[in-house]
Amino acid sequence: MFFDSHAHLDDDKFNRDRAQVIGAMEGAGISLIANIGDDLETSRKSLVLAKKYPFIYAVVGIHPHHVEKLTESDMNELALLAEEDKVVAIGEIGLDYYYDNSPRDLQKKWFKRQIELAMELDMPIAVHNRDSNADCMEILKKFDIRKIGGIMHCYSGSVQMAKEVVSMGMYISMAGPVTFKNNRRGIEVACEIPLENLLIETDSPYLSPEPVRGTRNDSRNVRYVAEKIAEIKGISVEEVAKQTMENAKNVYRIK
Ligand code: NI
Numbered sequence: 001m002f003f004d005s006h007a008h009l010d011d012d013k014f015n016r017d018r019a020q021v022i023g024a025m026e027g028a029g030i031s032l033i034a035n036i037g038d039d040l041e042t043s044r045k046s047l048v049l050a051k052k053y054p055f056i057y058a059v060v061g062i063h064p065h066h067v068e069k070l071t072e073s074d075m076n077e078l079a080l081l082a083e084e085d086k087v088v089a090i091g092e093i094g095l096d097y098y099y100d101n102s103p104r105d106l107q108k109k110w111f112k113r114q115i116e117l118a119m120e121l122d123m124p125i126a127v128h129n130r131d132s133n134a135d136c137m138e139i140l141k142k143f144d145i146r147k148i149g150g151i152m153h154c155y156s157g158s159v160q161m162a163k164e165v166v167s168m169g170m171y172i173s174m175a176g177p178v179t180f181k182n183n184r185r186g187i188e189v190a191c192e193i194p195l196e197n198l199l200i201e202t203d204s205p206y207l208s209p210e211p212v213r214g215t216r217n218d219s220r221n222v223r224y225v226a227e228k229i230a231e232i233k234g235i236s237v238e239e240v241a242k243q244t245m246e247n248a249k250n251v252y253r254i255k
Contacts, residue, residue: 001031002226002241003248004219005173006092006126006153006201009035009056010045013205013216021218022053028220031055032245034252036092036126036153038063040074043081050086057252059089059126065101067110075117082121088252090118091126092153095139098131108135115143124149124251127170133157137164145169149251154203158185159192166197171251173199176209176217179228190232195243199251200225 014021025033035050036059037043043060050058060081062070082090093114095107118125127150129136140150146169154175155162162172172193178186190198202209202225204217209224226240233240249255 001029001245002200002222003032003034003245004030004202004204004222005034005151005199005244005248005252006036006175007033007204007219008038008042008206009033009204009219010037010042010049011205014218022049022056025055025219028223030219030222032057032248032254033219034059034088034126034248037061038092039066040077040081043078047081047084047087057086057088057254058084059091060087061091061093061114061126062110063092063128064094064096064107064111065099067106068102070106070110075113078114079117079121082117082123087123088254089124089126089151090114090121091151092128093125094128095132095136096128096130097135104135108139111136111139112142115139115145118148119143122148124151124253126151126153128153130156133161137161140165140168140170151199151251153201154207155189156186157189159188162189162193166193171197171199171247173201174225174229175201175203176207176213176221176225179209179224180213181210187232190229195229195233195235195240196247198229198244199248200229200240200244
């Protein structure tokens with residue numbers, strides 16, 4: 001059974017058939033899903049899904065794309081959401097210098113602020129980092145992340161940085177791109193980083209893995225990510241499923 005550690009099943013792309021897609025999870029061997037918010041609205045929607053389905057947990061937070069107009073009163077609202085029973089982490093939070101949808105100084109400010117909130121609430125963080133490695137690491141190092149734990153979601157950096165992230169007490173989460181042809185870096189990371197420090201995710205509806213690349217992604221496809229890691233490491237898919245399940249439960253503190 002698989003744990004998809006990062007999905008957005010609240011996304012509008014599932015409006016037509018969400019119940020049907022979620023209903024098919026158990027039969028496809030998907031036993032746990034973390035549904036991730038990227039603003040207050042989608043964080044609320046994640047919580048609604050988590051309350052409706054026993055096997056879905058919610059992660060609440062503001063993505064760097066959406067921080068430009070954030071206020072402290074939004075932080076209060078986020079804190080209230082985070083205190084709900086099935087909310088297991090603060091995320092996705094971080095930096096995105098690829099799209100630069102929000103000014104970088106504000107991205108940094110609210111990334112730090114949300115890590116502070118996670119520390120106050122004693123909750124792990126789910127981090128989004130795109131083309132912002134240096135600033136992301138600099139900010140993470142300002143905190144004792146080991147106290148709360150965390151995840152580098154959809155990891156795309158180097159092996160060296162992955163090792164540094166792991167040494168800070170965080171997990172490296174592999175998504176669809178590890179299955180893409182010519183993704184040498186992703187394969188290296190999956191090879192070099194011990195299974196004990198890896199998670200698997202879909203980031204659905206985006207980033208469909210091979211062999212379903214280009215179609216709408218959903219949590220069922222997390223098995224392709226697991227199969228690829230198993231192939232790279234020369235171990236069984238069951239082993240990957242079991243260990244990444246344990247890892248995800250550990251970071252999200254799910255019993
Ligand atoms: Ni995401």
